[in-house]
Amino acid sequence: MAEVVLETKALTKEFKGFTAVSDVNLKVQRGHIHALIGPNGAGKTTCFNLLTKFLTPTSGQILFNGHDITRAKPAQIARLGIIRSFQISAVFPHLTVLENVRIGLQRSMGNSFHFWKSEKSLSVLNDKAMELLVLVDLGKFADTLTVDLPYGRKRALEIATTLGMEPELMLLDEPTQGMGHEDVDRVTQLIKKVSVGRTILMVEHNMNVVAGICDRISVLQRGAVLAEGSYAEVSANPSVMEAYMGSSTAILEGAHA
Structure with missing residues (x-):
C-alpha cells in the first residue's frame, strides 16, 4: 500500500450553523499529484485553509506523516514541510x-x-x-x-x-487561474516537471489540467467528498456529472478537446 503523506479524518468546519466542510476523509499518497475539484461553493478553499491552518477545524483530525497537526500553527506546519504556493511564497x-x-x-x-x-x-x-x-x-x-x-x-x-523552501508537500491553490491557453499549458507542464520526487495537492478548476497531470482526484460537493479516484473514474461517475452539469450528461467532456 502506498505511503500516505497527508490524511484527514472526519474533517469538519462550521461557521455559525453553516457547515462548509463536512466529515472529509482524504489520503494524499507520497509522490502523487492529488486534485481537489468541485463546483463553486463546494468547500475546496475552506478545506485548503484548514490544511494550512489559516482556519481551525470544528472537529476532526489532520495527520502529516502520521503525526497529528490538527492544532499546529501555520508557521509550525511550514517548518514541517507543508508549503502553500501562491499565497505565502515571497x-x-x-x-x-x-x-x-x-x-x-x-x-x-x-x-x-x-x-x-x-x-x-x-x-x-x-x-x-x-x-x-x-x-x-x-x-x-x-x-x-x-x-x-x-x-x-x-x-x-x-x-x-x-x-x-524545500516543501515535502506543496499545496497549489488554483495555479492556472486567470491564464491564457499558452500560459496554462506552460504552467501545467511545469507542475508535472517539479512534481518528480515531491507530493502535490492542488485545487484546480481547469479540467484539462486535472485530466492531464493528476494521479488522483477528490470531488467535493457542499463540503463533503462526493467521489474519489482517477480522472477516468470520477468523470464517469453519475453523481459527479449531476453535480457539475445538473444532468447525467458527460462531465466536462471537453477536457480532452
Whole structure:
C-alpha cells in the first residue's frame, strides 16, 4: 500500500450553523499529484485553509506523516514541510527574479528576515537560486524585475520560490487561474516537471489540467467528498456529472478537446 503523506479524518468546519466542510476523509499518497475539484461553493478553499491552518477545524483530525497537526500553527506546519504556493511564497515586485528566489532560500535556512545582510554574504545562495530558476524555465529572466514579468512567468517564479523552501508537500491553490491557453499549458507542464520526487495537492478548476497531470482526484460537493479516484473514474461517475452539469450528461467532456 502506498505511503500516505497527508490524511484527514472526519474533517469538519462550521461557521455559525453553516457547515462548509463536512466529515472529509482524504489520503494524499507520497509522490502523487492529488486534485481537489468541485463546483463553486463546494468547500475546496475552506478545506485548503484548514490544511494550512489559516482556519481551525470544528472537529476532526489532520495527520502529516502520521503525526497529528490538527492544532499546529501555520508557521509550525511550514517548518514541517507543508508549503502553500501562491499565497505565502515571497514575490516582491521590485526585486529581481533571482532575488525573490534567494529570499525563499533564506527562509529554508531560517534567515527569513536578514535583509540587512551584505550582498556578498547572500550571493552564496545565487547558485542554488539559479538552479531553481533553470528548473522552472526562468534562467534568462534572473536579472529581470519581477514587476516586468508576464503573469504566467510570475506564477512560475512563485513555484521556484516555494521550491526554495524545500516543501515535502506543496499545496497549489488554483495555479492556472486567470491564464491564457499558452500560459496554462506552460504552467501545467511545469507542475508535472517539479512534481518528480515531491507530493502535490492542488485545487484546480481547469479540467484539462486535472485530466492531464493528476494521479488522483477528490470531488467535493457542499463540503463533503462526493467521489474519489482517477480522472477516468470520477468523470464517469453519475453523481459527479449531476453535480457539475445538473444532468447525467458527460462531465466536462471537453477536457480532452
